Amino acid sequence: MTLTIEGLHAGYGGGTVLHGVDLTVPEGTALAVLGMNGAGKTTLVHTIAGLVKARSGSVQLGGTELARRPAHAIARAGVALVPQGRRVFASLTVAEHLTLSRRKGEWTRQRVLDLLPRLGERLTHKGNQLSGGEAQMLAIARALLTQPRLLLLDEPCEGLAVDLAARVRSVVAELTRTGLTVLLVEQQPEHARAVTGHLVHLENGTLGAVTEGDEGDTQGAAGISVLR
Numbered sequence: 001m002t003l004t005i006e007g008l009h010a011g012y013g014g015g016t017v018l019h020g021v022d023l024t025v026p027e028g029t030a031l032a033v034l035g036m037n038g039a040g041k042t043t044l045v046h047t048i049a050g051l052v053k054a055r056s057g058s059v060q061l062g063g064t065e066l067a068r069r070p071a072h073a074i075a076r077a078g079v080a081l082v083p084q085g086r087r088v089f090a091s092l093t094v095a096e097h098l099t100l101s102r103r104k105g106e107w108t109r110q111r112v113l114d115l116l117p118r119l120g121e122r123l124t125h126k127g128n129q130l131s132g133g134e135a136q137m138l139a140i141a142r143a144l145l146t147q148p149r150l151l152l153l154d155e156p157c158e159g160l161a162v163d164l165a166a167r168v169r170s171v172v173a174e175l176t177r178t179g180l181t182v183l184l185v186e187q188q189p190e191h192a193r194a195v196t197g198h199l200v201h202l203e204n205g206t207l208g209a210v211t212e213g214d215e216g217d218t219q220g221a222a223g224i225s226v227l228r
């Protein structure tokens with residue numbers, strides 16, 4: 001489904017972090033949001049997911065307004081967040097995580113394990129026994145099992161060894177080819193380009209123009225726009 005954001009303002013207490021974000025990401029496209037530490041990238045994905053309340057503006061997924069709806073309603077509408085730092089439960093096994101997240105739909109447990117075979121070998125391991133890369137794969141698996149139409153990924157490769165980070169990026173690139181709409185937060189442009197050619201910078205609470213890289217998905221820039 002297409003994500004359309006218009007005039008989005010959000011912040012914490014007396015401070016405003018997002019000062020009117022405008023963005024369209026067409027269905028089946030991945031867009032990477034880049035920006036310095038503290039630029040507001042996490043605030044943007046948290047506001048889309050309803051964890052931070054939008055002060056004004058609109059967030060629509062497939063034409064349905066999500067802004068200011070509760071987080072559980074936004075999740076049910078098809079938005080899944082893979083949070084920064086992964087957040088898996090230390091005392092639950094991989095299999096239990098998968099069972100907890102599962103909703104009926106095209107992403108079955110088997111399809112998820114086919115995409116992330118390493119998890120299949122770790123089904124009885126607990127969250128605190130997983131490597132960083134395995135925990136990240138599990139966080140992605142949990143998100144997919146909720147049958148998302150929009151996947152939000154907040155710095156999924158942060159803190160991972162080089163080879164694992166590359167594996168995570170190739171999984172995300174693969175997901176965009178399934179028709180999922182993806183918004184990826186990244187610090188490093190070269191990492192973002194391994195997933196998608198479409199990059200945008202968040203600066204001073206607003207987004208710049210979308211720039212085109214030469215890697216990642218091959219669907220072209222058609223339709224991605226940052227309204228001003």
Ligand SMILES: Nc1ncnc2c1ncn2[C@@H]1O[C@H](COP(=O)(O)OP(=O)(O)OP(=O)(O)O)[C@@H](O)[C@H]1O
Nearest residue numbers: 012013017035036037038039040041042043044187
């Ligand atoms: N819960 C909060 N309460 C108050 N201020 C916050 C909160 N979370 C973030 N901020 C502030 O909002 C601003 C944007 O933070 P945010 O985490 O969205 O940035 P970011 O671009 O994701 O940074 P990073 O790359 O370090 O994760 C920062 O100034 C930060 O200090």
